[in-house]
Amino acid sequence: MKTTSIVLLAALCLPAGLPTAQGQPTKKATKTPPKAKATTHAAMASSTKASAPLAALFDTYWEDRAKLFPLGATSQGDYRYNDQLPNDQTQAFRQQQQRFYQQYLASLQKFDRAKLSADDQVSYDIFKYEMDTRLEGLKLNTWMMPFAQFYSLPNTLGQLGAGTGAQPFKTVKDYDDWLARVGQFPVWADSAIGNFRQGMRAGVVLPRVLVLKMVPQLQAQVTADATKSLFYGPITRMPASFSEADKTRLAAAYQQAILTQLVPTYRKLADFLQTEYLPKARTTTGLADIPGGPQMYRYDVRLMTTTDRTPEAIYQTGLSEVKRIRAEMEAVKKQVGFKGDLPAFFTYLNSDPKFTPYKTPEDVLNAFRAIQAKITPNLPKLFGHAPKSPFEIRQTEAFRAATASAEYNRGTPDGSRPGIFYVPILDATKFNITSGMESLFAHEAIPGHHYQLSLQQENTALPKFRRFASYPAFSEGWALYCESLGPELGLYTDPYQKIGALGDEIHRAIRLVVDVGMHAKGMTREQAIKYMMDNEPISEQGATAEIERYMAMPGQALAYKTGALKLRELRARYEKQLGKKFDLRAFHDEVLAGGSMPLAVLERKMDAWAAHQK
Template identity: 35%
Template structure:
């Protein structure tokens, strides 16, 4: 995202401030002279038509332009139609750049751009096969979160822009309602549990007094922190905010409450896309987008079943060798492991501090050896921090934050220390390798440090590649001898098992006609995860079809291609060179990655 800020500023400044003939031509021409300018300009123009994104980026604010902060996105169906038409136009222009006129890197950028555009164009026919208001995300939760985390308030103008946006909430909700009603006409209605969840959420939102609503309390805190705003203005702004929450925001939410209350009678308990007309095609499209393969649901399902059996067998073998009773099966054995107090830190501040220190030791240890298997190492450093306590209760178990472009801030592996039982010692190495080194930190940092790539190449949404690499990194660390303790290896296998189970339940729900309850039972019996977490996971897969399959598919492909290169090259195979091929082009679809590896094999074989 930092590169987006940088290049947006450069291109806008060149047009707005410099005003050179060449810069102006590149901005307005149907087909810019420079291929890179066309790619970057296209993305920037889309951003300029997205005031909420502009607020998040902040680049125009730094240039003194703030008008967009008073606006909300146009979410109408007509605007969506325009976007699909734009994708077709961009695709046509992209194809007009002949491959002969482009260098190798540009040809790859063209291919990846076409991949994304083709996926977007193909999705138009099934654009309504989803539930845009659900228990995980949607306008009802995204809007207050956006206003709280993204809309900055440092001046009176900022505060007035905040109020302006609140005035426009009812329009935004009405625009989104258009899509909900189209889905209802097409009988694309969320399962009953989804409706129940969002009704509870929205009812709680409107039941609070305006002065207790997050849209008020968040603004109040920002105003208190804004030294430049006079007290009288703060009072005025807060009074107006309370009024507009009552007059515009709550009625908008109430319209959704009324709608979903009526819709509930039409909702059923079948959860998969299979139940919708064209749902099988929509699901296959989702699988193709998230896995960047042509794997069928049946193939992914059967692969998942086989992987679950293989991984569980390995875990049971290790547990038996360590003296655990495995005669009662996997679930009983894994519960006995989880109950062993030797694997947990003290539930104290000192215990949590020791977890962070031990994570850093793990990362420093493996980082010292990475030069043996990587030719290119990230320049950015890496550190471990605790997820801020105010949000760790609802935060994920861990996540990675990329380093700053200017090198002033290292990459950060954030660990959730809310529940000490969620950090067993035998799972720590695997998590550190996944989020940190050589996982997300290596992949993200190296990508950021690549020179000459267009903006979209640094933002490409290829989960199969990014999460596949992080899972591969777990396996690589074990292969290199960093998980010699058998319990650490169980932690690695458990993490892989979790992703293998996802292959089974996601396809089970959306293609095999499994019920929500059947999927919950399978995941409970095959992972050892707490029931509350399993329910949340399964409900996530129901409203995000296909996404959960990308992790394991990506890992398996990266391993498969490595073995392919080993078999073809024999003694000529070099692991460092293989990692170069995988990492030095940024995130790519898996079929393109396979071609890049094939090219490496062909070149190395000569």
């Protein structure tokens, strides 16, 4: 089996790094002629003057953004708008976003970038990129496909309402906030159906195979017994401090909300998709097959890679990487003495009982805890800074496990909610140790997403829009890069964990081929599944789930390899430039210091860091 995943994000802006000042070398003091010293002071004064109003702009933006996107605020631990669920499916809301981003872009452009400090220039560049990218995205008709099996407000509400996610259920107000929030779900759903219908008329529709996965997700929330609903979970865990009157009132209110608002809405969405939308859904695979699809895909590629690389160039990189990694897999196959070809080796890895030793979900979770214990002594060799945020390993909730990948959910900046590494375990007896457990942990947990996201949001020196930003090419690129640190962390000493790590790496290379192939080169879903199974040890079920994810989220799968290759390129560049002065701990700290950002901004920042090291 293959378990790889995505970080749960609210919009595009979520978590990453630590203080930009940390990891920056202190320049050796030198004597400065009087005239030069005066110039330096003037420049510093200018920079200070400019940065205060710029900081105020960023603060105001973040406050306004929280009001506009309250679900994002909740995920970041800002609970002021927990009772709100804006109807983001309306034209009016899209126009409101357009005015919002245009206003802040215009305000930013009043600043003279050249007069800003180096840190503020980085913030300026990231902010401008964000505004430009958002405005460009609003020109596309992606709103005609409101959700799919992998990005879905109905699924997000299930996670929040179960009481184990970002929505808090600690006070009576928390409970009332949730009632108010879900009370707005029926109107959202009606608007989403309206958008789906506009898409049907325009031919901008989802693939049929995805709709078939969406219907059961919605039907799972339909029940005649409110106490059996996952949305009743918070009631079963009400704090003992609540008064009996509040307990009675809330229990009744939750049952009513479940039976009169939530269940009817989930049923309506499921019935609409099943009876009205499914017959109009397309049998084709890629975005190129819908009106405006090629433009949508080019935008998705830019959005997810934060580069101007063409789909064709990315495709060719994928082919090259697949070839390279296959050669490494052949070497491991030879090392363990397997006599057949690579596909036969994959079959062996997927079918031999010795690779599925677990009996219970707890066995699987304990195996991941053992990996954490193995790498812990080696982390100080690679990092000067470690996050303060707590960390937990949990089994993915049953209601979403069938369609979930392993994933990391970030904690809150104050540590009240830990960072959580979720592992879907449908059947522990089939959980395969050759699936790349060590590389998966390095990617999703430590030092991958947990370090990157926790250090970023713990860094109060960053403007909030940077503390909670997430650019997939950076965050997923970092996590994939962390897989390559396995040998330095004490991992992959077992050849079967090594083949698992290579399986994970080739998986990301395959994504470059199949994502571009499906959305820009006419590759079918079936051809993509076959290509994946021919080149990595993955079951047909696993390959199908992965390919359908790329169908639902075009371009997202390109971020991983694109970002990791850039980080490897930068590391090799500075190792060559700096020689013995290159400090790997300082390099890692500096990469994480500014948080998630577009790759071009990162490269400029890191080049400046390397110049200082000299």
